[in-house]
Structure formats: structure tokens, C-alpha cells
Amino acid sequence: MSEAVIESFSPLAERLANALGTRAVITEADAREKYLVEERGLFRGEAAIVIVPETAADLAKAVAICAEEGVGMVPQGGNTGLVGGSVTSGREVLVSFEKMNRIREVDATNFTITVEAGAILADVQAAAAAQDCFFPLSLGAEGSCTIGGNIASNAGGISVLKYGNARDLTLGLEVVLPDGQIWDGMRPLYKDNSGYSLKNLFIGSEGSLGFVTAAVLKLYPRRRQIQTAYCALATVESALELLALARRRSGDQVTAFELMSEFSLSIVCAHADGQRPSAEVHPWYALIELSTSRDGDDLRATFEALLEEAFESGLISDAVVAETIDQAQRLWRLREGIPEAQKRAGGSIKHDISVPVSAIPRFIAEASQAVEAYMPGIHVCAFGHVGDGNVHYNLTQPDGMAKEAFLEHWEAVNDIVHPIAMAMNGSISAEHGIGLLKAQEIDRYRSKSEQALMRTIKRALDPRSIMNPGKTVAIEGKAAG
Ligand SMILES: Cc1cc2nc3c(=O)[nH]c(=O)nc-3n(C[C@H](O)[C@H](O)[C@H](O)COP(=O)(O)OP(=O)(O)OC[C@H]3O[C@@H](n4cnc5c(N)ncnc54)[C@H](O)[C@@H]3O)c2cc1C
Structure with missing residues (x-):
């Protein structure tokens, strides 16, 4: 960014510092840098101002100021989204949620947890576990991604099969709207049919309609038994038959079912410290997790019986059931190491x-x-x-x-x-969102009526395109991005 452009943001930086305090407004080049680089190096952001508000009220003040000035804002959680959704173009203010990371309450009777948007996913899981509960959202970036980012991108992960994605796990939301108002929808309700489901507008909208500041999330009883197995398969068809068999024989206790090709396993072993569980090489592998919150079930016996049936019917050619937690973690590292191994390959x-x-x-x-x-x-x-x-x-x-x-x-x-x-009636973005990476393509793959509907919603809520301009759905606005 040129010095002249940075200088042109000075009056705005001053207004923001007056409203939020100088500690919440970052303008020094060195301090801004960490917010501008992203995981894969596909995008490089530019921003003269980064703000780190501590409360929804402070963020609301900042949004009202930016709306008045006609300057766009880009929200950023853990910056692990991989599609450039939290990348700034140089014309917007970047909003980091790193200081809004409190876990406010775990209600073990209502099975809910109330957290701020910048709470790290792994911390939310740990807070739930400490109260004998389980928060099922789980993905490779859980040590650094945030609940706000998970909700904004409707994150999926490894347990969608059993528990659904972020949308299914979100009961209530607090959102700062494009005009600087705060919508308090923090209702810890499992049932609420009192009109449109407003929270669902914001979930999966990648920050393009409002900024999530807090959420009430669903919990489940803590899992008492977890069994993990690695199976070798000749075809993808066998993997699907195995999945159906596992769901039927276990009483639907399959919490994860991940497929890996031989090439993906080979690069994890070559580049990411993976170790083959068995020497034999096969075209495909499945990593299966069964779990239950009941003490009485013998989950291992169930698993072994179904794998034996799969073996006898020719669905699988090899299987390893983890004997220890350490062995289960090593099996999971084979799957989780694939993105890193790909980078090195x-x-x-x-x-x-x-x-x-x-x-x-x-x-x-x-x-x-x-x-x-x-x-x-x-x-x-x-x-x-x-x-x-x-x-x-x-x-x-x-x-x-x-x-x-x-x-x-x-x-x-x-x-x-x-x-x-x-x-095949599919989608080009199953879980990572659109961001910048798929911004052009989405016009080709969503029908004209769907695109018109999305633009109508964007215009109604954010007519000046202040919120994450140019992402998810582009409209003409003063801060169009
Ligand atoms: C190794 C690895 C594995 C992954 N595995 C999975 C997976 O299995 N499933 C999956 O779904 N994703 C996966 N991801 C992608 C990513 O982790 C998720 O999309 C995650 O939910 C993003 O959270 P974040 O806090 O990093 O958000 P960011 O990357 O910071 O932001 C994501 C989007 O949300 C917006 N946003 C962020 N915070 C807010 C807020 N408070 N309010 C409004 N908008 C906001 C941003 O502007 C951006 O558009 C993976 C990523 C990595 C690096």
C-alpha cells in the first residue's frame, strides 16, 4: 500500500481511536502484518487499519462510524478459512475478534454453551468437556479457528454425519448489523417458531450481512466410548457400502467416516511423518469412528463384529482397530496430515x-x-x-x-x-464458503433466481455494502470492494 493511501485513512483511524480507545486501533505496519497473510499464501491482504474491539458495543460504534464514512469492513477470526473470505483489499478496515474470546456460560442442564465470537473452537470443546458435555464441531484447524468464523462459514468438519454442521449447532446469535445496531438473538431455545429464523441469515453468510459477536451453541452428553478403525478398500463403492453397514450394525453410532486415496496416504507418509498402519497398499482407505455416551455398550465388540462381516463379504481387505488413544490419534494424523503433506509435495x-x-x-x-x-x-x-x-x-x-x-x-x-x-446436483463449495477464491465462479453455478434472491437480501440489510464487500454476493454500493 502506498504511503498516500495509508495517510488517507488517518482521519478515520483517529475517529475510531476516539470511540474505541487507541489500544483497539492498530495502524503500525509491523503490528498489522499478521492479519494480512493467510494459510496457503494464495492471497495477500492490504489494510491501513486493523481494529480489535473488546465488546459488541465497541464494534457497533466502529461499524456506525465506517457506515457514515462509507468504508467497508472485513471480519477476521482465526484466518483459517482457505478461500480468502477474511482478506482485505486495501480499501476496508479489518476487524479482528481476538479480544472477544470469552466463554460466558456452560449450562449442563439446558446442554448449551454461550461464547463470544473470537473464542477458539478447541477452547469451546474443552469448556464443554469440563462440565461433562461434548461440543461436536471438530476440524483440522480447531486450535486456531474461532466460533465466529465457524458460524460465518457454516463449518462442517468430521462429525457432520452425526451432529450436523455449525448451522445445526447454533441456537442463538448476537450480531452487529450494517447500520451499527446490535441484534440480540441470544435465545438458548431448541424451539422458536416466532417468525423468520433470522439467525439462519447470518450463518454461512461469511460476514456479508453482519458480524457475529456471540453465540449460544448446542451441547451433547460427553462421549464415554470412542473406537477408531482404519480399513483398506478396493473401490469407493465399497466405502459407501461399508458406511451403510456400519450405520446399520452400530445403531447409527458412526460419528466420522473419512475416505483417503492411496496417493493421499502415500504423501502423508513421505512428507508429514505418517506411518502406514499396515504394510499392505490398497487403492482406498476409510477412517471410521464410532462413539457413544453410554457406559454399558460394548462398542469395541460391535465394531469388531461389523468389520468381520465386512471382511467376509469382501467389502474390506484389511482393518486395524486402534487399541489405545495414542494409536487412534496416530490414525487421525494420517487424515489430518494430508493438507500439510500436499503443500510439501x-x-x-x-x-x-x-x-x-x-x-x-x-x-x-x-x-x-x-x-x-x-x-x-x-x-x-x-x-x-x-x-x-x-x-x-x-x-x-x-x-x-x-x-x-x-x-x-x-x-x-x-x-x-x-x-x-x-x-450430479452438487455444490462447488461444501464447507469452506466462497470468499475471494470462488467469487467469480459462483455466478455461473447458482441459478439466476438464487442470485437475485441473495442480492435482494444483501441490499435490504447492507445497501451500502459495508460488510465484507465483494464476498459471497456482490452488489453495487459505496464500499463495493
Ligand atoms: C487444516 C484445516 C482444516 C480445515 N478443515 C475444515 C473442515 O473439516 N471443515 C470446514 O468446514 N472447514 C475446514 N477448514 C476451514 C476453516 O478452518 C473453517 O472454515 C473455519 O470455520 C474458519 O474459522 P476462522 O475463525 O478461521 O474464520 P476466518 O478464516 O477468519 O473467516 C472465515 C469467514 O468468516 C468471516 N468471519 C470471521 N469471523 C466472523 C464473525 N465474527 N462474524 C462474521 N463473519 C466472520 C470472514 O470474513 C470469512 O469470510 C479447515 C482449515 C484448515 C486450515
Whole structure:
């Protein structure tokens, strides 16, 4: 950013500092830096002002000032979203929620937890566990992502199969609206049919309609038994049959069912300290977790019986059931290490698609045939939450190809893969949102009437496009981004 542009933000910085206090307004280049870089290095943000409010009231004051000045604002939680949703263009004020991270209350009778938007997901899980409860949202970035970011992106993760995504786990919300008012919807209610479900407007809206400042979330009884197994499979079809068998035989106690291709496992072993649970190499693997909050069930016996049935019917060719917590964690590291291993294995082009669960084998077969025809030698690194129809259909560069040359094919490869998912009634963004990465593409894949409806909602709530301008749905506004 040029000095002249930074200088032009000085009067706004002064107004914000007068309203929020100087400690809440960051303008020094060194101190701003950490908010401007993101996980994958795909985007680089620019912002002359970062604010770190401590309360919803302070944030509301800042929003009112920015609305008056016609300056956009970009909310940022843990900045782990991977699609550039919390990246600033240089024209907006960046809002960090790092100081709004309190856990206000755990109600073990109502099975709810009340938290501020900047609370780290792992801290929320721990606070629930301390009261003999369980907060089921769980994903690879849980040590740094925030509840506000989880809600704004309607995060999924490994337990959607059993407990649903962030939308299903959110009962109440507090939101700072584009005109600087605070909407208090912090009702810890499991039932509330008193008009439109306003919270659902904000969940999954990537901060484009309002900024979440606090939430009431659902809890469950703490899990007493957790069993984890790794299974080897010949085909993706067998994985789906195994999933159905596991759900039936366990009385629907499957809490996670993750698919990994041999290529994805091989790179975790080569680049991310993964160790194969068994020496045999197979085309596909499933990581399965069964869990229950009952003490009396013998979950391990249930698991072993169903795996034996799967083995005898030829669905699986090998299986390892973890004997200890440590062994279960090592199995999970194989799955969680894939994104890191991909980074070390060279360039990767990623897709976060979903299709109906039953269409997954067809999607993987058709997409793989098409990308291999486009670029011989490309490595398909497919893995993900197949229990919810969500495949991270990632592609790693052919051996010997330069990373930059490979990444130049990003859009062309998206243009091959995304239409295949859409033709199966799928989505091009199953859990990471739209952000900047898919801002152009979304116009092609949502119908004209859906786009018009989204713009109508955006215009009604945020006519000047102050809130995360240019993300999710773009409208013309003074701060259009
Ligand atoms: C290793 C790894 C694994 C992941 N696994 C999963 C997974 O399994 N499932 C999944 O769904 N995602 C996954 N993600 C993506 C990411 O962790 C989630 O999307 C997470 O919910 C983002 O939270 P955050 O606090 O980092 O939000 P950010 O990245 O900071 O922001 C995400 C979006 O929300 C907006 N936002 C942030 N805070 C607020 C707020 N308080 N109010 C309004 N808008 C706000 C931002 O502007 C942005 O548009 C993964 C990411 C990584 C790096």
C-alpha cells in the first residue's frame, strides 16, 4: 500500500481511536502484518487499519462510524478459512475478534454453551468437556479457528454425519448489523417458531450481512466410548457400502467416516511423518469412528463384529482397530496430515465439492478420467468427509512439473471438475464458503433466481455494502470492494 493511501485513512483511524480507545486501533505496519497473510499464501491482504474491539458495543460504534464514512469492513477470526473470505483489499478496515474470546456460560442442564465470537473452537470443546458435555464441531484447524468464523462459514468438519454442521449447532446469535445496531438473538431455545429464523441469515453468510459477536451453541452428553478403525478398500463403492453397514450394525453410532486415496496416504507418509498402519497398499482407505455416551455398550465388540462381516463379504481387505488413544490419534494424523503433506509435495489445485453420497463413486471416476485426459501424470489426491458427500477433490502436480506452471491451470481444472459435480446436483463449495477464491465462479453455478434472491437480501440489510464487500454476493454500493 502506498504511503498516500495509508495517510488517507488517518482521519478515520483517529475517529475510531476516539470511540474505541487507541489500544483497539492498530495502524503500525509491523503490528498489522499478521492479519494480512493467510494459510496457503494464495492471497495477500492490504489494510491501513486493523481494529480489535473488546465488546459488541465497541464494534457497533466502529461499524456506525465506517457506515457514515462509507468504508467497508472485513471480519477476521482465526484466518483459517482457505478461500480468502477474511482478506482485505486495501480499501476496508479489518476487524479482528481476538479480544472477544470469552466463554460466558456452560449450562449442563439446558446442554448449551454461550461464547463470544473470537473464542477458539478447541477452547469451546474443552469448556464443554469440563462440565461433562461434548461440543461436536471438530476440524483440522480447531486450535486456531474461532466460533465466529465457524458460524460465518457454516463449518462442517468430521462429525457432520452425526451432529450436523455449525448451522445445526447454533441456537442463538448476537450480531452487529450494517447500520451499527446490535441484534440480540441470544435465545438458548431448541424451539422458536416466532417468525423468520433470522439467525439462519447470518450463518454461512461469511460476514456479508453482519458480524457475529456471540453465540449460544448446542451441547451433547460427553462421549464415554470412542473406537477408531482404519480399513483398506478396493473401490469407493465399497466405502459407501461399508458406511451403510456400519450405520446399520452400530445403531447409527458412526460419528466420522473419512475416505483417503492411496496417493493421499502415500504423501502423508513421505512428507508429514505418517506411518502406514499396515504394510499392505490398497487403492482406498476409510477412517471410521464410532462413539457413544453410554457406559454399558460394548462398542469395541460391535465394531469388531461389523468389520468381520465386512471382511467376509469382501467389502474390506484389511482393518486395524486402534487399541489405545495414542494409536487412534496416530490414525487421525494420517487424515489430518494430508493438507500439510500436499503443500510439501508441490503445487496443488483444490476442490471442495459435495454431491449426494450415493453419487461419490461416479463423481470421482468421471472427474479423474477428465483431469487425467487434460493433464497426463496429474495425481488425484481425493479425500474427505464422504459420510456427508463432501470430497476434497485435490490434484497434485505431475512429477517433474514446475509448481508455478501447474498452478497456472487452476481455473481450467476447476472448469473441468466443477461442472461434473454440478451435473450430479452438487455444490462447488461444501464447507469452506466462497470468499475471494470462488467469487467469480459462483455466478455461473447458482441459478439466476438464487442470485437475485441473495442480492435482494444483501441490499435490504447492507445497501451500502459495508460488510465484507465483494464476498459471497456482490452488489453495487459505496464500499463495493
Ligand atoms: C487444516 C484445516 C482444516 C480445515 N478443515 C475444515 C473442515 O473439516 N471443515 C470446514 O468446514 N472447514 C475446514 N477448514 C476451514 C476453516 O478452518 C473453517 O472454515 C473455519 O470455520 C474458519 O474459522 P476462522 O475463525 O478461521 O474464520 P476466518 O478464516 O477468519 O473467516 C472465515 C469467514 O468468516 C468471516 N468471519 C470471521 N469471523 C466472523 C464473525 N465474527 N462474524 C462474521 N463473519 C466472520 C470472514 O470474513 C470469512 O469470510 C479447515 C482449515 C484448515 C486450515
